[in-house]
Amino acid sequence: MNPHLFAQARRKRSIRLIMLFALLLMIGFIISLNTGRYSIAPYEIWQTLIGEGSKKQNIVLFDLRLPRMIIAVLMGAGLAVSGAVLQGISRNGLSDPGILGINSGAGLAVLLFVSFYPTAQVAPPFFMPFLALIGAGVTAAIIYMLSYKKGHGISPTRLLLTGIAVGAGFSSASIILTLQLNPRNLEFVVTWQMGSLWGSNWEFVLALLPWIVILLPIVYWKARVLNMLSLNEQLASSLGVSINKERLILITAAVGLAASSVAIGGGIGFVGLLGPHIARRLVGPQHQYMLPITAGVGALLVLAGDTIGRSLMEHTEVPAGVVISLLGGPYFIYLLMRSGR
Amino acid sequence: MTLLKTLPHHTPLRTRPWAATVIICAGLFLIVIGIGASIVTGVANITFGTVWNSIVAYDAQNDHHVIIRELRMPRALAGALVGAAFAVAGAIMQGMTRNPIADTGLLGINAGAGFVLVLVFAFVPWLPFKYIILFSFIGAGLGALLVYGIAFMSRGGLSPLKLVLAGAVVGSLITGLSQALTLLFQINYDLAFWTAGGISTAEWFQVSVMLPWIVGGLLVAMLISRSITILSLGEDVAAGLGQRTGLIKGIGTFVVMILAGASVSTVGGVGFIGLIIPHLARFLVGVDYRWIIPCSAILGGALVVYADMGAKLIALPYETPLGSIIAVIGVPFFLYLARKERRELS
Numbered sequence: 001m002n003p004h005l006f007a008q009a010r011r012k013r014s015i016r017l018i019m020l021f022a023l024l025l026m027i028g029f030i031i032s033l034n035t036g037r038y039s040i041a042p043y044e045i046w047q048t049l050i051g052e053g054s055k056k057q058n059i060v061l062f063d064l065r066l067p068r069m070i071i072a073v074l075m076g077a078g079l080a081v082s083g084a085v086l087q088g089i090s091r092n093g094l095s096d097p098g099i100l101g102i103n104s105g106a107g108l109a110v111l112l113f114v115s116f117y118p119t120a121q122v123a124p125p126f127f128m129p130f131l132a133l134i135g136a137g138v139t140a141a142i143i144y145m146l147s148y149k150k151g152h153g154i155s156p157t158r159l160l161l162t163g164i165a166v167g168a169g170f171s172s173a174s175i176i177l178t179l180q181l182n183p184r185n186l187e188f189v190v191t192w193q194m195g196s197l198w199g200s201n202w203e204f205v206l207a208l209l210p211w212i213v214i215l216l217p218i219v220y221w222k223a224r225v226l227n228m229l230s231l232n233e234q235l236a237s238s239l240g241v242s243i244n245k246e247r248l249i250l251i252t253a254a255v256g257l258a259a260s261s262v263a264i265g266g267g268i269g270f271v272g273l274l275g276p277h278i279a280r281r282l283v284g285p286q287h288q289y290m291l292p293i294t295a296g297v298g299a300l301l302v303l304a305g306d307t308i309g310r311s312l313m314e315h316t317e318v319p320a321g322v323v324i325s326l327l328g329g330p331y332f333i334y335l336l337m338r339s340g341r
Numbered sequence: 342m343t344l345l346k347t348l349p350h351h352t353p354l355r356t357r358p359w360a361a362t363v364i365i366c367a368g369l370f371l372i373v374i375g376i377g378a379s380i381v382t383g384v385a386n387i388t389f390g391t392v393w394n395s396i397v398a399y400d401a402q403n404d405h406h407v408i409i410r411e412l413r414m415p416r417a418l419a420g421a422l423v424g425a426a427f428a429v430a431g432a433i434m435q436g437m438t439r440n441p442i443a444d445t446g447l448l449g450i451n452a453g454a455g456f457v458l459v460l461v462f463a464f465v466p467w468l469p470f471k472y473i474i475l476f477s478f479i480g481a482g483l484g485a486l487l488v489y490g491i492a493f494m495s496r497g498g499l500s501p502l503k504l505v506l507a508g509a510v511v512g513s514l515i516t517g518l519s520q521a522l523t524l525l526f527q528i529n530y531d532l533a534f535w536t537a538g539g540i541s542t543a544e545w546f547q548v549s550v551m552l553p554w555i556v557g558g559l560l561v562a563m564l565i566s567r568s569i570t571i572l573s574l575g576e577d578v579a580a581g582l583g584q585r586t587g588l589i590k591g592i593g594t595f596v597v598m599i600l601a602g603a604s605v606s607t608v609g610g611v612g613f614i615g616l617i618i619p620h621l622a623r624f625l626v627g628v629d630y631r632w633i634i635p636c637s638a639i640l641g642g643a644l645v646v647y648a649d650m651g652a653k654l655i656a657l658p659y660e661t662p663l664g665s666i667i668a669v670i671g672v673p674f675f676l677y678l679a680r681k682e683r684r685e686l687s
Contacts, residue, residue: 094506098513146676157502161442161679164509168447168612169672172665179662194520269513313525322521329514336506337495 014289017282021296025073028300032069032307033061068200072306072320073299074212075261076271080298081219082261083272084279084291085254088230089247092156093277093335097258098269099160101143101167102136106262107193108170108177109135114185115177126207132263136255142166144251195268195321197306204264211260215253216295222250223287230285268305268321270328271298277335301327356627361636364625368639372421375646379417380409382650384658411545419543419551420649421642423604424614426555428641429562429634430600431615432622436569436630437593440501441620442678445481445601446612448508452515453484454605459519463526470606471550478602485594487511539663540608540649551603558600562634565592570630611664613671614641620674 033045038060040048048057079097086095097103109131147155147162178189219226225246228239237243258272275298276290283289305327306320381392387405395406427445434443445451457480461473468476491507568589571579579586604611622636645663652663 099506099509146680149680158679161502161505162676164447164505165672165675165679167509168675169668172662172668172672175662176665180659190520191524194517194524316525318521319524322517325514325517329510329517332510333491333507336503336510337491339496339503 010284010286010289014283014293018292018296021293021300025296025300025303028303028307029069029073032072032303033065035307035311036060036065063201067202067205068197068306069303070205071197071200071208071265072302074205074208075265075268076275076299076302077216077295078208078212078257078261078298079268079271080275080279080294080301081216081291082254082257083298084276084287084294085219085226085250085257086272087276088226088287089250089254090156090159091230092160093339094160094273094332095156096270096273097136097254097262098267098272099167100140100163101165101170102139102163102255102258103262103267103269104167104170104174105139106132106136106259107267108174109138110192110263111174111177111189114189115181126203128263129207129211129260132259133256136259136262137252139166139170140251140255191319192266194319195266195324196309196317196319197265200264208260208264211256215257215260219250219253219257220288220291222246222253223291226250226287227285230287265302266319266321268302269325270332271301271324273335274298274301274328274331277331356629356632357625358632361626361632364622364636365639368636368643371643372639372646375643375650376417376421379420379646379650379653380413383408383413383653415545415548416540416543416649417646419548419607420540420645422548422551422555423540423608423611424641424643424645425559425638426600426604426641427611427614428618428622428637428644429559429615430597430604432619432630432633432637433562433569433593433597434615435619436573436633437590438504439573439575440504441681442501442505442616442675444612444614444616445597446610446614447505447512447616447675448485449488449511449515450481450484450597450601451605451610451612452512452519453482453487454478454480454602455610456480456515456519457483458606459522463522470547474550474554474603474606477606478598481602481605482594482598484511484515485598489594539652539660540645541652541660543607547607551607554599554603558596558603559634559638561592561596562600563631565589565596566630566634569593569634570628573628573630608663611645611667613667613675614644616678617671617674618644620678 030042030045034040034042038056040057040060044053044057045061047053048061053061083096086097086100087093110128112135113128113131143159143162143166146166147158149155149158174193178186181189225241228235228241229243229247229250261268275294278297279290279293283293301324302320305324309318309320309323312318312323381387381389385405385408387409391403391405392409394400395403395409399410400406430450431444434445434448435441454477457476458473461468461476488504488507488511491511492504495503568579568584571582571584572586572589572593576586579589618637618641619633622633622640626632626636644667648666649663651666652661655661655666
C-alpha cells in the first residue's frame with residue numbers, strides 16, 4: 001500500500017473510532033444516569049430532560065447526577081490527554097501525571113489551603129484549579145530541574161524515579177496536614193484524595209469546563225510537534241521545531257489539564273496511563289489521530305469507574321479513583337512486565 | 342581475595358572492621374542515651390528524679406510513674422527495635438537483589454502488611470496482638486511476592502527502576518484498597534495516625550510480642566550475612582563459589598518478611614529507613630554484609646529513637662507522624678540516588 005493511501009485509511013479509521021466513542025459515551029451517559037440509589041427508567045430520564053419529570057426526579061437528575069457525570073467526562077479527558085502529552089515528551093510509555101507526582105503536588109496545594117483556612121470549609125470551586133495549578137506547576141518544575149543533568153538532558157529513568165521520590169515526599173507532607181484537620185474536613189479530604197466525585201455540582205462543572213475547553217484544543221493543535229518530540233529531539237530541532245519553547249507550552253498544558261482535573265475531581269490515577277495506551281493500540285502513535293481517542297477513552301474510563309463505584313455497594317459508594325486504580329494498576333504492571341529494561 | 346578486586350562495584354571493595362566496631366560501640370551508646378532522653382522528654386513535664394524513682398521505686402498510684410513505665414518506656418524501646426528491623430530488612434534486600442533502591446516502604450512490603458492489618462481490623466478486631474502480628478507477616482510476604490514476582494516475570498529482568506515502579510504501583514494499589522476498606526467500615530480515624538507511621542501507641546504487650554520476632558530475625562540475618570555478601574557480588578559468582586543461592590534468597594526474603602511485618606504491625610508503614618541506613622553503613626564500613634548488617638541495625642535503631650523524639654517534640658503537644666519526619670531525610674536521599682549515574686539504575 002502506498003503511504004498516502006495508508007494515511008488516508010488511518011484517518012478514516014480514526015474518524016470511525018471517534019464516532020464509535022461518541023456513541024459509547026452517550027450509552028455510558030444513559031446507563032450512568034440510570035444507576036444510583038434512586039433508579040430512573042430511560043423513558044423517565046427523557047421525560048425529565050424535556051421538563052416533565054417529578055420534583056424528585058428533577059433534583060436527582062439535574063442537581064446530583066448530571067453535574068457529576070459531566071465532571072467525570074471532563075476530567076477523564078483532561079487526565080488522559082495530560083498523560084499522552086507527558087508520555088510523548090518524556091518518550092516513556094510509563095509516564096502519567098499520577099506516577100510523576102504532579103497529581104500529589106496539586107493535591108498538596110489544595111490541602112494546604114483547606115488546612116490554613118479551615119473555616120472556608122471547602123475552597124470556592126473556581127479558585128481550586130488555580131491553587132492546584134500552582135502546586136502542580138511547582139512540582140513539575142522541581143521534577144524537571146532535579147532530573148535534568150547537564151550534557152545528558154533528561155533521561156526517562158531519572159524522570160520517573162525523581163517523580164516517585166517527589167511524590168513520596170509530598171504525600172508524607174500531606175499526611176502531616178491531614179492529621180491536623182478536624183474530623184469533618186478530614187473526611188472530605190480523604191474522600192477527595194481518593195478521587196470521589198461525590199458532592200459535585202454545577203459550580204464545579206463551570207470551574208473545570210474552561211480549563212478543558214481551552215487546553216485540549218491547544219494540545220491538539222500541537223499534535224504534529226508532539227509527534228516530532230516523541231520521536232527524537234535532535235530530529236525535531238533539525239526539522240525546525242524550537243524544542244524548548246514547544247516543550248514548555250506542552251508541559252504547561254499537560255500540567256494545567258491534570259491540575260484542574262485533580263482540583264475538582266480528586267486524585268484519580270492511571271487514567272493518564274491507560275487512555276493513551278489504549279488509544280495507541282487503536283489508531284497508532286500519531287498524535288493527531290490518537291489524542292481525540294485518548295480523550296474519549298479517558299472520559300469513558302472515569303464515567304464507568306464512577307458509575308461502577310456508585311452501584312457496587314448499597315449504603316455507600318466506592319470512590320471512582322479506587323475503582324480505576326483496581327483496573328489501571330494491573331494494566332500498568334502488565335506494561336511494566338512487557339517493557340524492556 | 343583477588344576475585345573481589347576484579348569485580349566492578351561502585352564502592353571500594355574494602356571492609357573496615359575497626360570502623361564497624363567503632364560504629365557499633367558508639368551507636369549503642371547513642372541509642373542508650375537516646376532512649377534515656379526519650380523517656381525524660383514528652384508532653385508531661387516530668388523531672389529526672391521522678392523518672393529515676395519510677396524505675397527503682399515504682400508507684401502505680403503516681404500518674405507520672407505510670408506515664409514513664411507504660412507509655413514512654415515501651416515507646417522508646419519499640420523505636421530502637423523497629424529502626425533496627427527496617428534497616429536490616431533494607432540491607433538484606435539491597436544485598437540480595439544488588440539493587441541500590443530497595444526499601445520495604447518503596448517496594449510495597451509495608452503496604453502489603455498494612456493492607457492485611459486493615460482487613461484484620463475490619464473483620465476480626467477482637468483478635469489478640471500475638472495473632473495480628475502473624476497476619477502482618479503474611480501481608481508483608483504478599484507485598485514482597487507481588488513486587489518481586491512482577492519484576493522477575495518481566496522482560497529484560499529486574500532493573501532497579503522496574504522494581505521501584507512495581508513497588509510504587511503495588512503500593513498505591515494496595516493503599517487504595519486499604520483506604521476504601523477503612524471508608525467502608527468506618528475505621529478511618531483510628532487508622533489515620535497508624536498509616537502515617539508513629540510509635541506513640543506502642544505498649545508493652547506489643548513490644549513483648551514483637552521483640553522475639555525481631556531479635557530472631559536479626560540473628561538469622563547475621564547468620565546469612567556472609568552468604569549475602571557473596572550474593573551481592575552477583576548470582577553467577579555466588580553460584581560459582583558454591584552458594585545455594587535459592588536457599589539463601591528464600592531465607593533472606595523470609596527474614597525481610599518477619600522484620601517488616603513485625604515493625605509495621607506496631608508502628609505502621611514507615612519508609613526510607615531501609616533505604617538510607619544500609620547505604621550509610623556501606624559507606625562507612627565497606628561492602629561486607631557481616632559488618633553492614635549489625636551496623637545497619639544499630640544505626641537504624643538510633644535513627645528511629647531520635648526521629649521519634651523529634652516526632653514528640655516538634656509540635657508539642659501534638660504528635661508529628663514519624664514517617665513524615667524520616668521522609669524529610671529519606672526523600673532527598675532518594676533523589677540523590679536517582680541522580681547518580683544512570684548505568685547503575687537502569
